[in-house]
Amino acid sequence: MxxxxxxxxxxxxxxxxxxxxxxxxxxxxxxxxxxxxxxxxxxxxxxxxxxxxxxxxxxxxxxxxxxxxxxxASFIKEEVEEIFMIRSMLEGEIAKSAARNATRKDVKVLNEILSNIRRSFQLGDSQVFVSYGNQFHDYLADISNLKTTVKLLSMVKDHANRYCRLMSIYGKWNEEADEEHDLILQCVRNNDGEAAEKAMKSHISSSLKAVIDRIEEKERNGEKWA
Structure with missing residues (x-):
């Protein structure tokens, strides 16, 4: 070398x-x-x-x-809102295409990931919970065949993950995420692209609210992240 x-x-x-x-x-x-x-x-x-x-x-x-x-870099509400807005648009399209392409094997894999999400949530292992959540989203991206959309998503994904992981450390993460992932899976199982897109956008909107709520809570209490 x-x-x-x-x-x-x-x-x-x-x-x-x-x-x-x-x-x-x-x-x-x-x-x-x-x-x-x-x-x-x-x-x-x-x-x-x-x-x-x-x-x-x-x-x-x-x-x-x-x-x-x-x-x-600081945590800024305006930034997280913009990041999640972009993520919502891109992942909505990914979910739509993934639902239309999904095979029985894909549904089985997604169901296994969802089982791992539930297990980690029940055990209270928030960081593992977030990792399995990412795996769920990544698999949808893989089967969407939307290469350009996935590439664009990768540009904001690490920033979004930073907010999500720190929220899981400093407070309860989105407790509705399990039901939201399950709804997305049902749409994929039915090959219903439009419903999958709507469910994904709703899920990301819920995640955004959890992040904003936690940032505002720390601001009200005068707490630092360190």
Missing amino acids: SMAQGRRLTKDFAYSEVKQKIIYGELKPDQIVREEQLAKLLEISRTPLRQAIQMLEMEEFLVRQPNGRLKV
Whole structure:
């Protein structure tokens, strides 16, 4: 492996690791991030880390302040509303197409994922619950055959997941999600595209409300995310 390839792999590793720490809440909203601490944590040099940081700044997971210091992006209600609006439109189309394409095998797979969602919810394992929820949505995307729509969705999905995962940490997540996923599955089972689209949009609207409610609750109580 050449030195250039090694640097690229290290940069990609740093990008993925820091991004996941932000999405999963290990790095909290508004938390100050120091290059030397991240480099030590990831056991890498500063050069590839800086390249990774530049990518995360472009994606607005990290924000450079006027004094030059880095911090994790804040939670902003207007941003989450816009993200979930875009997600609703894209995933609505995905659900519609997935329902029309779904085979018996697809319905079986989705039903198994839904069983895992229910089990994790009953056990109170909120992070696993969110992971299975993502798996449910990802499978619908796979069978939708809407490559461009799925590609566009991927551009906002990580931001949406960041909000969803932190909501599961800092409060009860959307308790109606089980019934909402079940309704989507019923529509897919019936190959009813229009109904699946409507059910998906309703589900995402409900998720948005849960996120907004939690953000407003913390604002009222003067609580910090850290």
